[in-house]
Amino acid sequence: MSTTKVEQRERDILGVSAIRPDGAAKVTGDFSFTSDMNAENMLWGATLRSPHPYARIVSIDTSRALALPGVHCVITADDVPGKPTYGLISSDQPVFARDYVRYMGEPVAALAADHPETCRRALALIDIEYEVLKPLTNAEDAIAGSFPPIHPDGNIIRHQRIVRGDQSATGPIIVEGEYEIGMQDQAFLGLEAALAIPDSHGKGVELHVATQWLHEDLGQISACLDLPPQNVRLILGGVGGAFGAREDISLQVHCCLLALKAGRPIKMQYGREESFFGHVHRHPAKIFMRHYAQSDGRIIKIEARFVFDGGAYTSTSPAVLINGITHTQGPYKCDNATVDGWAIRTNNPPCGAMRGFGVVQACFAHESQMDKIATAAGLSAVDVRLINAMETGDTLITGQAMESIAPVARCIIETDHIPLPAPLAANAHELLLPGGSGLTASASHIVRGVGWGVSMKNLMYSEGFDDFATARCSIKEGVVYLKFATSEVGQGFVTLAPQIARSVLGLDDVVVEPIDTQIGSAGSTSASRQTWMSGGAVDGACRLVREQIFQHVGKQNNIDPLRLVIEGTDIIDQIGTFRIAVREAIDGLSISETFEHHHKPTEELDENGQGNCHTAFAFVAHRAVVDVDPELGLVKVVQIATAQDVGRVLNPLSALGQIEGGIAQGLGLAVMEEIVIQDGKVRNPSFTDYLLPTTLDAPDVVAKMIEEYEPQAPLGAKGIGEPPCISVTPAIVAAIRDAIAKDLHRIPVRPQDICL
Amino acid sequence: MSMNEFYTLNVNGQSMQVQDSWVGESLLYVLRERLGLPGSKGACEQGECGSCTVLLDGQAVCSCLVMAATAVDSTIVTVEGLDAHGAELTDVQDAFVQQGAVQCGFCTPGLIVAIHHLLDENPQPSELEVKEAISGNICRCTGYGRIFAAVEQAVAVRKASHTS
Amino acid sequence: MIVAKNLEAALFALREHDDARVIQGGTDLMVEINFNHLKPTTMVSLRHIPELRTITRPDSNTISIGSGVPYSQLEIEPVASVLPALAQASRTVGSPQIRAAGSLGGNLGTCSPAGDTLPVMFALDANIHLQSADSQRTVSIHQFMTGVKRNVKRQDEIITAVDFPIIDGWQGYSKVGVRNAMVISVASACLVADHESGDVRLALGSVGPTIIRCRETEQWLKDNTSLTRNSVISPDIAREFGARASRECSPIDDHRSTAQYRRHAISILAARLLQKAYA
Structure with a gap:
């Protein structure tokens, strides 16, 4: 067990393990998650979903449901007053299906009633006649053009190639593989929930919702409601995790429509089963990769083909595709590449954002390939990665220069220096063995393996998108108020933002104002971007306020404001002896400043996949130690060692929490987590059958943070949310391969993949 | 669907009336939606996440799987009813906050109740006893590392207060 | 209520x-x-x-x-x-x-x-x-x-x-699930070695419409060994015992596993349990 102790903190400034301001409320049960909210005179909302992956809707009859006592209204596609569709990149997803349902679980109708059980019974009374159609479930059929379009926009969501360097280049080492990644679910614990309160005149609505991006939601919702955006007020309800699954609209529009129609507040709350149908998942993918390398293991050229199954609607598939293919090389030097990437529409569940966003899939393939190169070149897993390790200034296969700090070699070396765990004892406790309390094995049945994974992850949005963030800093009566629309989903921005303010301003009383749309956008809490983007915005706003304080103090004391700096909680004259406590200096001052942080512009890719499409990058290395029962195919991950490129640590405890949490999610994808789809139907929409790692599956994590200040980042800190979950998965798979000496090319690795 | 169940529950030392309820309601639903105690969370409705853990007659159980009307004549303690002995937080709650065991916080109340139950029965649990005791509490954010650290702190605090 | x-x-x-x-x-x-x-x-x-x-x-x-x-x-x-x-x-x-x-x-x-x-x-x-x-x-x-x-x-x-x-003998249970805790069984087995009668009894879970009692495998063992409290099971006997048990079950493919894996797992579980019983 960890022995990490919290250091004594004098002030909760940048660099210390400040504790969460919402921590006390969360441990006592006082914290209000969206699902905890209620309103006077409230009704419950519920959604009717398609049982078929693909069908034509012949008729919908809601009369029996409406007649059930306790039911207030039923709505269908006919009741959507504005835009009938929504979507993050392409508005191709219907609020309610009208003519066709294109995936199992697609919303067809919604209703409001007095009790959740009344809702359930009423849903069963909505009569829908479907003409069931043969679903498109194989992405290759779509690429081949052999399946009629299942959507007016066609079956190809996006196709993009990357062509770089010498296309005829080859080398003495040629390794290839076909890799498959299963569909992972974000499985946040706080299920989708919202509370919509209609304005008394019926021309506006207030929506409390758990989301990753308030302003994006606002735009999509108001268009569907046909209301001016100012008449739709979004307030962030308590968010129980997100991991990408709250980037798309789920129940937002339905809940508002019901509230406006019923003229009463509506609470909607998905159960776990519905949640599996109600949000997008991580894309399943098939990736072919062929590496050509020198006999010493240096990569010469990569050929790859990616097929991402986007499911029925676009969501963020185009961006996931680009992320995937532009990370084909991983954190390694490569001059020549030919990559063909497809994002496909099928009648499988829609897929979109999940932590790692396309890079998880690419990384599993490239890291599997690196081990094959190592074998062919006679190198260790460490040496093959070191010899190819990317450095700042290298050129990527997109032609983009690596301008970020790129301590790839250091991540690998530092990880390699972490001691390996003790060997499995002959009398090891049963709970430490694969199979655990199932008592399937004794220590003599177990084989240990070690494997590596290293990854590169882009930070922020790409391809010309200006995902800026806004923040306001105000001081009043000695207290700092911070206002932003940054979704706090658990990551801890509400901890970090006051740390920034304290560091910049030298004031300790900091209040985070309600998170809503009463200020400009903060962009999404995704892409490892909020520390950089919203952190930059808070930093910028605080600096503007500090400038005014310096002006004021300079004027009052006849000192050039440029000579003033903050030292602790004082303002001092760098040249003279003047010193005043900030608190004292701002007595009577009231200042408010708003700042927008924009990252450097990026470009779209051209037809050859060339262009400066990404903003910045972070790197991480993982080494996994696993114990495997080769006969039963069961795995226990013993230890994950990791060194992560973080730029600068702003809150060590939060950073460690992100690293450990991401590793658990990557472990899940490696050995247990998969939404099982058969003929377009989800077979396991529950926590009984979609397995998440438990305390007895969690490995010991030994983490080092590589601090090399990132000059491009406003605080010198890189995003840290995604990297932990990316290369840990291939590291675990490599460790299993090492233990059993068998090729594994699919994740999650199932027992039968190991032992049969 | 008849809403004809009337019964009394003993929650956090208080006698609470439940009126006009449906027989299929879980204890979790009744606590959250009828008795104004939303601290217990629902995340799976089938006993596979532990977010709804409460103490029922001194045993840690999933309140989503207790039919509320069967919990009459029993003692129910929720996260709201844990005794902090006059402090703002209990030792376990304080340890969670200090050790970074809270991220999104949705699993937290269930874990707090489960760990209180563990430490009340076994004040000096081994590492594996801790892991097994909370193996029914899924946390999706933390990977459990900081939660183990929090338990460790709570155990140390209890030990110190015992010896002093 | x-x-x-x-x-x-x-x-x-x-x-x-x-x-x-x-x-x-x-x-x-x-x-x-x-x-x-x-x-x-x-x-x-x-x-x-x-x-x-x-x-x-x-x-x-x-x-x-x-x-x-x-x-x-x-x-x-x-x-x-x-x-x-x-x-x-x-x-x-x-x-x-x-x-x-x-x-x-x-x-x-x-x-x-x-x-x-x-x-x-x-x-x-x-x-x-x-x-x-x-x-x-x-x-x-x-x-x-x-x-x-x-x-x-x-x-x-x-x-x-x-x-x-209450038997004079050994009994043990094993269960395969794809997680180290809180998991529904993919295949399970209980073996009882009754030292008084010398009988070994084996029952399997999750590999058929009901729990399966492996009577033929039990009989085969009885016919081919004479087990006492201090017997040692050879790897060959254990393997054959497992193989026969796996033939007695009738598992299906579902979202939790495959019939093939379940059969295989039973052969391993049964063999290991038998060896454990006489270890």
């Missing part, structure tokens, strides 16, 4: 209401309700019936476990040393929270082939006590379970207790 304070009251309620269902811990039934598969009408709660929560020794060779004794009590003494396989199986049921509420009555009432304690009952030839307002009967577990989630219990009956023989 009828909250019965004693068995008689519960049985009376069942007789009076032919739509009535009993609920004990609720860990199976509430899932059915929460997932919209069951609409409860008249419910009879057994939670407060002390007779269903007792563990007795009706004679020196039998231990009788009340149908409402929670699994958490079966993991520890006095049950653990008498029925180690039951203790081991109970420890794998769901989560600690589930084990504090769920009980053998639920495993029997639900009769899922994945019910963790059912293979133990099959391997030990347990007897099930059923009682109604008008009658009582004792049914062998082999007759009790008739199919996937099907059994011979009538609507007006309550499962009151399960009788297990």
Whole structure:
């Protein structure tokens, strides 16, 4: 067990393990998650979903449901007053299906009633006649053009190639593989929930919702409601995790429509089963990769083909595709590449954002390939990665220069220096063995393996998108108020933002104002971007306020404001002896400043996949130690060692929490987590059958943070949310391969993949 | 669907009336939606996440799987009813906050109740006893590392207060 | 809701209401309700019936476990040393929270082939006590379970207790799941080595519509070995025992695993259990 102790903190400034301001409320049960909210005179909302992956809707009859006592209204596609569709990149997803349902679980109708059980019974009374159609479930059929379009926009969501360097280049080492990644679910614990309160005149609505991006939601919702955006007020309800699954609209529009129609507040709350149908998942993918390398293991050229199954609607598939293919090389030097990437529409569940966003899939393939190169070149897993390790200034296969700090070699070396765990004892406790309390094995049945994974992850949005963030800093009566629309989903921005303010301003009383749309956008809490983007915005706003304080103090004391700096909680004259406590200096001052942080512009890719499409990058290395029962195919991950490129640590405890949490999610994808789809139907929409790692599956994590200040980042800190979950998965798979000496090319690795 | 169940529950030392309820309601639903105690969370409705853990007659159980009307004549303690002995937080709650065991916080109340139950029965649990005791509490954010650290702190605090 | 304070009251309620269902811990039934598969009408709660929560020794060779004794009590003494396989199986049921509420009555009432304690009952030839307002009967577990989630219990009956023989020998339980805790079994096995008779009994879970008792494999072992307390099982015998057990099961492909893997897992579990029994 960890022995990490919290250091004594004098002030909760940048660099210390400040504790969460919402921590006390969360441990006592006082914290209000969206699902905890209620309103006077409230009704419950519920959604009717398609049982078929693909069908034509012949008729919908809601009369029996409406007649059930306790039911207030039923709505269908006919009741959507504005835009009938929504979507993050392409508005191709219907609020309610009208003519066709294109995936199992697609919303067809919604209703409001007095009790959740009344809702359930009423849903069963909505009569829908479907003409069931043969679903498109194989992405290759779509690429081949052999399946009629299942959507007016066609079956190809996006196709993009990357062509770089010498296309005829080859080398003495040629390794290839076909890799498959299963569909992972974000499985946040706080299920989708919202509370919509209609304005008394019926021309506006207030929506409390758990989301990753308030302003994006606002735009999509108001268009569907046909209301001016100012008449739709979004307030962030308590968010129980997100991991990408709250980037798309789920129940937002339905809940508002019901509230406006019923003229009463509506609470909607998905159960776990519905949640599996109600949000997008991580894309399943098939990736072919062929590496050509020198006999010493240096990569010469990569050929790859990616097929991402986007499911029925676009969501963020185009961006996931680009992320995937532009990370084909991983954190390694490569001059020549030919990559063909497809994002496909099928009648499988829609897929979109999940932590790692396309890079998880690419990384599993490239890291599997690196081990094959190592074998062919006679190198260790460490040496093959070191010899190819990317450095700042290298050129990527997109032609983009690596301008970020790129301590790839250091991540690998530092990880390699972490001691390996003790060997499995002959009398090891049963709970430490694969199979655990199932008592399937004794220590003599177990084989240990070690494997590596290293990854590169882009930070922020790409391809010309200006995902800026806004923040306001105000001081009043000695207290700092911070206002932003940054979704706090658990990551801890509400901890970090006051740390920034304290560091910049030298004031300790900091209040985070309600998170809503009463200020400009903060962009999404995704892409490892909020520390950089919203952190930059808070930093910028605080600096503007500090400038005014310096002006004021300079004027009052006849000192050039440029000579003033903050030292602790004082303002001092760098040249003279003047010193005043900030608190004292701002007595009577009231200042408010708003700042927008924009990252450097990026470009779209051209037809050859060339262009400066990404903003910045972070790197991480993982080494996994696993114990495997080769006969039963069961795995226990013993230890994950990791060194992560973080730029600068702003809150060590939060950073460690992100690293450990991401590793658990990557472990899940490696050995247990998969939404099982058969003929377009989800077979396991529950926590009984979609397995998440438990305390007895969690490995010991030994983490080092590589601090090399990132000059491009406003605080010198890189995003840290995604990297932990990316290369840990291939590291675990490599460790299993090492233990059993068998090729594994699919994740999650199932027992039968190991032992049969 | 008849809403004809009337019964009394003993929650956090208080006698609470439940009126006009449906027989299929879980204890979790009744606590959250009828008795104004939303601290217990629902995340799976089938006993596979532990977010709804409460103490029922001194045993840690999933309140989503207790039919509320069967919990009459029993003692129910929720996260709201844990005794902090006059402090703002209990030792376990304080340890969670200090050790970074809270991220999104949705699993937290269930874990707090489960760990209180563990430490009340076994004040000096081994590492594996801790892991097994909370193996029914899924946390999706933390990977459990900081939660183990929090338990460790709570155990140390209890030990110190015992010896002093 | 009828909250019965004693068995008689519960049985009376069942007789009076032919739509009535009993609920004990609720860990199976509430899932059915929460997932919209069951609409409860008249419910009879057994939670407060002390007779269903007792563990007795009706004679020196039998231990009788009340149908409402929670699994958490079966993991520890006095049950653990008498029925180690039951203790081991109970420890794998769901989560600690589930084990504090769920009980053998639920495993029997639900009769899922994945019910963790059912293979133990099959391997030990347990007897099930059923009682109604008008009658009582004792049914062998082999007759009790008739199919996937099907059994011979009538609507007006309550499962009151399960009788297990106390054997002089070894017993053990193994369960494969794709997680180290809180997991539904993909395949499970209980093996009992009765040192008095020299018999070995093997029952398998999650690999057929009911729990499967491997009578042919048991007979093969009996015919090809003469086992005593101090016997050692050769790897060849263990392997053949496992292979034969795997041929006796009839698993399916589903979202949890494949028939092929389940068969394979049974061959390993059975072989390992046999070797453990005589280690």
